[in-house]
Amino acid sequence: MKSLSRYAAVLLACAAPVVSVFAQDGAPAVSQQVPAGAPKLIVAISIDQFSADIFAQYRQRFTGGFARLTQGAVFPAGFQSHAATETCPGHSTILTGNRPAHTGIIANSWIDQSVTTGPKVVYCAEDVSKRTAGSKDYVASPVHLLVPTLGEWMKKANPAARNIAVSGKDRGALMMGGHDIDQVYWWKGKQFVTLAGRELGATAVAENAEIDKLLAKGAPAFPLPAWCGRQDRAVQAGTATVGTGRFALKAGEGDQFRVSPRLDRATLDLAVKLVDEQKLGKNSVPDILAVSLSATDYVGHATGTEGAEMCIQLTQLDMALGDFFASLDKRGIDYVVVLTADHGGFDLPERLHEQALEKSARVNSAVSPEALSATLGKKYGLEAKGLILSDGPSGDYWLRRDLDPGTKGKLVDDAKALLEADPQVEVVLSAAEIAATPMPTTSPETWTLAERARASYNPLHSGDFVVFLKRGVVPIPAPRAGYVATHGSPWDYDRRVPILFWRKGMTGFEQPSGVETVDIAPSLAALIGLKIPQGAFDGRCLDLDGGTGNTCGAVK
Template identity: 80%
Template structure:
């Protein structure tokens, strides 16, 4: 059995369990909090799914609402989701834990677990595998795969009166930011917001769902196209999908169209505002935390790409919705501090990129798929080819079937690597042994090698036998279709770089263009509210958010 790093096991025990064998064996390091009268009473942590640093730079001059307000604070335009697996679940797991996926255990949106005896061996990052039932296509959402505490959990450990609330357009967004010990958690599911199994929807969630039901019943008109979007408002063909001119008109009853539109972000923020009132967030003697993951940018990016009229409308509406959300907090007289970042970046679809000077962009070929490898290697070694190599996509982690004899495993992996490296679309193939032997990187994240990026994502509990990295510009969607033309997940900076914006009323703002990491967010917020966690609990460092001579990290200059 592979053991988790002791410091993280102790951290889990300290936050999530009233008693554990670990606690019986030795004293768990204590967490404490000294709340200054100057500390904010509410932390608002916002993740905008797929909001890359590139999109932030492209639209920055156009923002006039909530994002424009945040640019008056501490601006880090080159934040890094520094790991290789730039997907939603691992990205969200870094933001409020202060740890990389290597330590959170959330190495991807899904992975292969060959010990699973019920249903598919593909495990979703936010599912409870023990609750699977034969033949069921549904899963039970859970945060059990997250191996480290979130900031909200540390806050509740220091003072149980602290409230830890999370809302999102996706279950994995809410759960990875909220963590195990969470007071209220909601995410979009089907035609409204849902919560964890065994919990009932609160009155605010029911009210929000009723408002959504009313909108779905009558539909809604298209959004206006901002004047500066005119050149993007043109049709581009990707396979059988025509994108570039969508304006998000809502037909009555079309909940899928509601989800993949600016309306989802507006509904998520409306629910967050209702929860501020219901839970009296920011009104207590100790700070509370509200995590909000906004998913529509990701849904729009996947279904239409990042450079069409759809994304221009989405970001314009997002900026306006955030402006209204912050104005609502102001009206309530809450002393709050905000951080806004993203779980990963994104990349446009190759068909449009090729028209816009990136001719080397392409879709991945079928030759690098697990099925193609299985067929070739099965024939070479005279063994059953079906499922010889397993993966959950045409890049990322690959697994060797677990019935292969130990003496043969290394040979097959070496041959798979050699075959893959003959593809002009493959940049690197790294074995688990190579990745595990690499020290965790400590330099600035833009300088990391591909192996170091992979190391930040590698966890032996969940990672594969080898990792496939496609060349820059190769999109890991072999065949575009309606609703899925573009994606993310690469180790390249268009997927790694995200903005990190901190704001609080009256703060001395500044802009720091040098790279920082999203794992720096949790320790920075912890210092802001006087929270002292055990040494070594974070991979990140505290960022001084005061642009003047003072320091928010508690260390005199």
């Protein structure tokens, strides 16, 4: 299996909870000795675009699933510590225990210039070898993920372990589940789908049938909680008006379903059905269920983080999570939950201007690769088209591959000078500068921008230089319906996410100091007695017992 090639091993069949995997060719082994009292099911939940800031803002209002989780081990200032705070890189850290520099998932997409037909944008969860010429569709796959997920390690130690993932996005499910996954589903169009070549399971078919009925009938608007009243105000952003939405569902409107609390409710409903179908938590060894909830991100992009829409979304999500946990309780499963996010988020500048952040702005066109190409192409007498490439007005930029090294060096230096003279640009870092930066080892809130970039840098996919906009500059030049706000910066409003662990009977605590999402996998591995080869994780084991016990034990 490609994702486990670093630790190739011979599996030894064993029916008992104590299992071992011995390595071939001197590679390290993974083994598992399930401790007495270990949880039978790991439930790993990622809420797309659920920042630490918004968690703190709504925390006192939660009465459902979030309220339960706050009774466990609470890390309110967790970090997606890398700079490329997007969905795919963030999800790739949660259950691999590795930063994007090692997962290979440096962004949601990158530019591939290795093909003779010219540069192409590669999506992080796409098998480009199966791309059809002229088609806008793609074959979803975890092919670019370079390291194992926790579920893969569990199956490597014992094939009886079940590794299941469900999400509102393919990249959420695939980056948390990995390559060796028993069942995987994500929302696409008007239904849940799975990997190419696999048939939908009976539970997914049943869930899709229920959704079909809802889409055909439509549904009324959600009520606005009384305490959300101050957020119920129209804001104009370009041609879009946001701030007063209620998510009424018109008959047949799949996109209205997607950008609403209904998507998360359906994802959790499918997760419960999969618990029953796969008999999760009933096996001789622990199982894992990864759930990525995408609606908060869709709502954040479409309406921002501070309007009535987000208030309704988080209220409904809190209720849906409460019902989900109650369903697990009813089934008598001994489970442990971790909930975190793939990244944070930032509100739209038009509303921020009214809320004491006048310096927030939309990025100007001078930062675009087209503008840079025109200026530098003229200076050096080069064809401007495709001279400098990027997938947006910030992040990774690539130079045309046919340039000689000397010209490339000059172009990087000139691009850096031009961009850093722009009042909206904080810094430009070359690939050489980033690669020369040691991987940081200190607490993530203290990292320099170069260190944050280093955690995202992988030479297989990263650009020739990286552009970081100033704090508060949103990389959306012109807002439009469905896309008024975003994330992706190296700033802490996009990096900081809550990390919450809960298990029935655990001694809870709150630790405000910074930890990383890469600490999640080693912490869960320790709970179930899974011993991973040394050096396989960037993260560290967190002791989740608020008392005298130590959940890290011998693996600490």
